[in-house]
Every structure is written in structure tokens, then in C-alpha cells.
Amino acid sequence: MTKKVIVIGATSGIGHSIARTYIKRGYKVGVAGRREERLEELRNEFPEAAVVSMQIDVTTEDFTEMLKQLVEKMGGADLVVYSSGYGVENMKLDEQTSVREINVNVSGFVKCVGFFFNYWCDNHLRGHFVVMSSVAGIRALGVTPGYSSTKHFQAFYLESLRQLAVMRGADICFTSIKPGFVDTDFIAGRNYPLTQPREKSVEHIIKAIDARRKNCVIYGKWKWIAILMKSIPAPLWRAIGKLTIVQSDRPRL
Numbered sequence: 001m002t003k004k005v006i007v008i009g010a011t012s013g014i015g016h017s018i019a020r021t022y023i024k025r026g027y028k029v030g031v032a033g034r035r036e037e038r039l040e041e042l043r044n045e046f047p048e049a050a051v052v053s054m055q056i057d058v059t060t061e062d063f064t065e066m067l068k069q070l071v072e073k074m075g076g077a078d079l080v081v082y083s084s085g086y087g088v089e090n091m092k093l094d095e096q097t098s099v100r101e102i103n104v105n106v107s108g109f110v111k112c113v114g115f116f117f118n119y120w121c122d123n124h125l126r127g128h129f130v131v132m133s134s135v136a137g138i139r140a141l142g143v144t145p146g147y148s149s150t151k152h153f154q155a156f157y158l159e160s161l162r163q164l165a166v167m168r169g170a171d172i173c174f175t176s177i178k179p180g181f182v183d184t185d186f187i188a189g190r191n192y193p194l195t196q197p198r199e200k201s202v203e204h205i206i207k208a209i210d211a212r213r214k215n216c217v218i219y220g221k222w223k224w225i226a227i228l229m230k231s232i233p234a235p236l237w238r239a240i241g242k243l244t245i246v247q248s249d250r251p252r253l
């Protein structure tokens, strides 16, 4: 039977490349995001393929209802990738920025994974849910407090759901992908170190999904950086933050 995949946040960047990969594999792919013209471009690029699109804003009240409609249009879903995300440097703790990060990365994500957990569990189906978390969620980052915390939340929440799946007898795999910097609109105009090419990163992401990995840092040097980040004692971690600010040539926000 044809595999059915839904990508939330498929209009650009990592989600867009993931959706294209699955379309090329011949899967039935549901694509969602706010930019309708991007969804249309994707449908037009693969006129022969089974691409179902739906304009969705993960921060709106009707998000769960939209997911329900998308699954009905798809005729089911075996794999769901939540790639929608928002985050910027926020050293002045701008309230609107923090709230937006929480709305997209936490509230939208919780609604999405909750909907699919119940859908798979209640219908006795096998499912796989993937979230695009981040290396930024491994340790608390002073330069992006909201983003870093929401990305940590995503990975931690999936850990809880792994235990809940056991308790509810559900056959669901949860994958938390943690990329370092990836060359997408997300970091456009920033001169971040070790920025990885998008297509290469997505190759690694797809491999991790295929292998049904629980947690995967993407990739190469970022794996070592992740290990280093985890091992640094808290006082030293704080001191590094101070150095970063002093040496940074980025405008202070």
C-alpha cells in the first residue's frame, strides 16, 4: 500500500525538501503551511504525483480541525513531520516574539502530535511522528531564550509520549531531529558558523526517519558539538554566553 506522509511546514526550507523527497519516492504526500502559493508551486512541480495540500496556520483555533480534514483528504497518515517553526535572537525578551515562538513551536506542536497520537492509538494504527527540534534545544541559550526552550520542550514532550504510548498500548514511533545551522530562510542574512547545506542535511534527516531513530543530531561536526554542549558544567556554560556576547559582531537586540 502507498505510504502516506504529512509535512506541516512544507512551504520552505527543510520541510519543503522533505516533502519533495517523499513525493519523488512515490508516496502520497500532504503538504501544509500558510503560504498557499508555495503549496501550489509544489503541486505544479509534480503534476502526476499524489500531493494533497492545505493552507494551515498552526497558531489558529481551527488547527486541529484542519488536521482532521487533511487526514480525511489523504485517506490516512502513516508518517507526520512537524517542521513548522519560528525563532529569532531575543536578548531584550520582546514579549510578542516569545509568545509567537511558544505558539508555533509549543502550542501548534502539542496540538499536532496530540491529534495524531489519538488518531493512531484510537484506530489501532501504526504511526510515526517526527519533530524538527534543534541543537539549540540541547542547552539553554541566552541569546534565544524562547526558541531554545521551545525546542527543548519538543524533544522532552516526545520522550513523555514514548512512555504514554507504552501505557496506552500504541504502536507509535517518535523522532526528534536536532539540526545545527542549516542553510534556509530561517537563518537568512546571518553569518552563523558551520552552516550546513540544506539538501545534505535533509539527506541525513531522511536517513534518521527511515531508521526510526528516537533522537538524531544532524550531522557531522554538529554531533560532536552536541556532545560537548551536554558535557559543559553549568557555570562554564554561563561564562561562554558572556564571551559570545562580548565577541559578537551581531547588533545587540
Ligand SMILES: NC(=O)c1ccc[n+]([C@@H]2O[C@H](COP(=O)([O-])OP(=O)(O)OC[C@H]3O[C@@H](n4cnc5c(N)ncnc54)[C@H](OP(=O)(O)O)[C@@H]3O)[C@@H](O)[C@H]2O)c1
Residues within 6 Å of the ligand: 008, 009, 010, 011, 012, 013, 014, 015, 032, 033, 034, 035, 036, 038, 056, 057, 058, 059, 082, 083, 084, 085, 086, 087, 104, 132, 133, 134, 135, 178, 179, 180, 181, 182, 183, 184, 185, 186, 187
Ligand atoms: N535552519 C536552521 O538552521 C534550523 C536549525 C535547527 C532547527 N531548525 C528547525 O527546522 C524547522 C524548519 O525550519 P527551516 O530551517 O526549514 O526554516 P524555514 O524555511 O523558515 O521554514 C519554516 C517553516 O515553518 C512554517 N511556519 C512558520 N510559522 C507557521 C505557522 N504559523 N503555521 C504554519 N506553518 C508555519 C513556514 O511556513 P509558512 O510561512 O508558509 O507558514 C515554513 O514552511 C523549524 O522548526 C526550525 O526551528 C532549523
